[in-house]
Amino acid sequence: MKMNGAQMVCEALVAEGVKTVFGYPGGAIMNVYDAIYKQDGFEHILNRHEQASVHAADGYARANGEVGVAMVTSGPGFTNAVTGLATAYMDSIPLVVISGQVPQMLLGTDGFQEIDAIGISRPCTKHNYLVRDIADLPRILKEAFHIARTGRPGPVLVDIPKDITAEIGEFVYPDSVELPSYMDVPKVEAVDINAAVEAILVAKKPLLYIGGGAVLSNASDAIRKLAEITQIPAVETLMALGVMGADNPLRLGMLGMHGSYASNMAMSETDLIISLGARFDDRVTGKLSEFAKYAKVIHVDIDPANISKLVAVDYPIVGDVTEAVEMMIPALEGKVNGEQYADWREVLARYEALYPQSFEDSDEVIKPQWVIERLGETLGEQAIITSDVGQHQMWAAQHFPFDRPRQWINSGGLGTMGFGLPAAMGAKKAFPNKTVINVTGDGSILMNVQELVTASEYKIPVINVILNNHFLGMVRQWQTFFYEERYAETDLTFQPNFKALAEACHGIGYDVTTKEEFDAALKDAIEQDKVAFINIQVARFENVLPMVPANAALNSMMLPKIANPDKGEK
Numbered sequence: 001m002k003m004n005g006a007q008m009v010c011e012a013l014v015a016e017g018v019k020t021v022f023g024y025p026g027g028a029i030m031n032v033y034d035a036i037y038k039q040d041g042f043e044h045i046l047n048r049h050e051q052a053s054v055h056a057a058d059g060y061a062r063a064n065g066e067v068g069v070a071m072v073t074s075g076p077g078f079t080n081a082v083t084g085l086a087t088a089y090m091d092s093i094p095l096v097v098i099s100g101q102v103p104q105m106l107l108g109t110d111g112f113q114e115i116d117a118i119g120i121s122r123p124c125t126k127h128n129y130l131v132r133d134i135a136d137l138p139r140i141l142k143e144a145f146h147i148a149r150t151g152r153p154g155p156v157l158v159d160i161p162k163d164i165t166a167e168i169g170e171f172v173y174p175d176s177v178e179l180p181s182y183m184d185v186p187k188v189e190a191v192d193i194n195a196a197v198e199a200i201l202v203a204k205k206p207l208l209y210i211g212g213g214a215v216l217s218n219a220s221d222a223i224r225k226l227a228e229i230t231q232i233p234a235v236e237t238l239m240a241l242g243v244m245g246a247d248n249p250l251r252l253g254m255l256g257m258h259g260s261y262a263s264n265m266a267m268s269e270t271d272l273i274i275s276l277g278a279r280f281d282d283r284v285t286g287k288l289s290e291f292a293k294y295a296k297v298i299h300v301d302i303d304p305a306n307i308s309k310l311v312a313v314d315y316p317i318v319g320d321v322t323e324a325v326e327m328m329i330p331a332l333e334g335k336v337n338g339e340q341y342a343d344w345r346e347v348l349a350r351y352e353a354l355y356p357q358s359f360e361d362s363d364e365v366i367k368p369q370w371v372i373e374r375l376g377e378t379l380g381e382q383a384i385i386t387s388d389v390g391q392h393q394m395w396a397a398q399h400f401p402f403d404r405p406r407q408w409i410n411s412g413g414l415g416t417m418g419f420g421l422p423a424a425m426g427a428k429k430a431f432p433n434k435t436v437i438n439v440t441g442d443g444s445i446l447m448n449v450q451e452l453v454t455a456s457e458y459k460i461p462v463i464n465v466i467l468n469n470h471f472l473g474m475v476r477q478w479q480t481f482f483y484e485e486r487y488a489e490t491d492l493t494f495q496p497n498f499k500a501l502a503e504a505c506h507g508i509g510y511d512v513t514t515k516e517e518f519d520a521a522l523k524d525a526i527e528q529d530k531v532a533f534i535n536i537q538v539a540r541f542e543n544v545l546p547m548v549p550a551n552a553a554l555n556s557m558m559l560p561k562i563a564n565p566d567k568g569e570k
Helices: 005-015 027-038 052-063 076-090 116-125 134-149 164-168 190-202 213-218 221-229 261-269 321-330 342-354 368-382 393-401 420-430 444-448 451-457 473-482 498-504 517-525
Strands: 002-004 020-023 043-046 068-073 095-101 127-130 155-161 169-172 204-212 234-236 251-254 272-276 296-301 315-318 383-387 435-441 463-468 510-511 532-537
Touching: 002 005, 005 027, 005 134, 005 164, 020 052, 020 420, 027 068, 027 095, 027 155, 027 164, 043 451, 052 068, 052 076, 052 095, 052 420, 052 444, 052 451, 068 076, 068 272, 068 463, 076 095, 076 116, 076 155, 076 296, 095 134, 095 164, 116 127, 116 155, 127 134, 127 517, 134 155, 134 169, 155 164, 190 272, 190 296, 190 321, 204 221, 204 261, 204 368, 213 221, 221 321, 234 261, 251 393, 272 321, 296 321, 368 383, 368 393, 368 435, 368 463, 368 510, 368 517, 383 393, 383 420, 393 435, 393 463, 393 473, 420 435, 420 451, 420 463, 435 444, 498 510, 498 532, 517 532
Parallel strands: 020 043, 020 068, 068 095, 095 155, 127 155, 204 234, 204 272, 234 251, 272 296, 296 315, 383 435, 435 463, 463 532, 510 532
Antiparallel strands: 002 169
């Protein structure tokens, strides 16, 4: 078929099964938007900022595992999108971002709204393309989706000059791609699995260390079965919450800087780490020289560059986590009995009892942890939880009972404030029948607050639970502990009227100062078909504990003043 480049873009999106595109038009991509106007193969959501477009596509992808798609124009449109690209890149989220570019004759001339999108995006994309020939466009679009979703997923940028989108060419969309130098899914080697199995059989204190790759690989069922047949305890990273399920007796909790006492002690004392799709991030390891000093390491990862990148690995396994675990299960079944690691589990149970993931509640002020637990009691498995970045993010991770993977959507690697609301919108578009809650703070929510208008226009009724402590909470916490309470530029006492702000954007708002008011607001917000703000005044100086200070060992945690009273520990 003969068509222009703009029509080719739309045809390719339909061919890839894309249902929703998030974006913002401008001069350089205007031809594509003209083609979007004429088509009915997918829905387009007009965000109010390009950063939010990419975050919304990101939330969509994290929720359903499909490739998220965003469109932006050249110059400032593209640079606004860079934070979204970097957020997705750090967490290995499959996106295709299509950006307009000035006509080729203006490239390199500092023309109006020209920017080197390829150069800027190179460090924060899995791959990027500048289309220079209309004949290459169908192939490039096909490759972009293939690269984004295969292997270690990630964002791919396709930068298209305006003259290419106007030019007429032959559209033949490829059925497959030919990329000889690109290994999408390395095959797991049986010899590597056998070596790892032998290490598990002789270990006394093995530990499953589950990372975000387990979610991306859809490995939850296989990992739960592996844990069940071996009775090996498990810890999850921030990005892996839900893989084991909140009530799984073998799950110790989240690991790392704000991980549970039992999880961090388990990692400090294990003699064999079984790493499944984790990358030994610094927020997990703490002081690297002290990390798991007594342990051998099995590392399963689809990206060979991750193997021994930070921690020396004794048993490397390159390949898909699901495939690797499914190969381990029959090799271990019948060779490991439930009592083999009983003494190890008993030690960890004592750690869990000594410092459970709990908090001291209050009848006088709302504790943020109580809000999260109440959300869990009220919504449980039915909810998808997104978050921004800060104390509220950690409280959500610590206290919400995540029962399944992809129930928890947050910016882990980059730590992007302003992610939560647009990501929630993307998740809601992916699962319109789920209740989507964005747990946010009074600082983060203002970063992309303009998306209230988008959510209202497109009837995307996400509920934003604002844990309002009138601070940039996590920075304030560090200032309390490490900067002698010098609260430099973290006081957010001067605030908008959040209830009125929601209403001004055609949403619904609630001001909450008591637990009863929260219960009533949450119930009403769920029943409403509108985007909502629930603004909750919470304990202002509450801290996220446990906490591992910077460059400290995992077992050097700052802990609540009183441990489990039943244990009589101080």
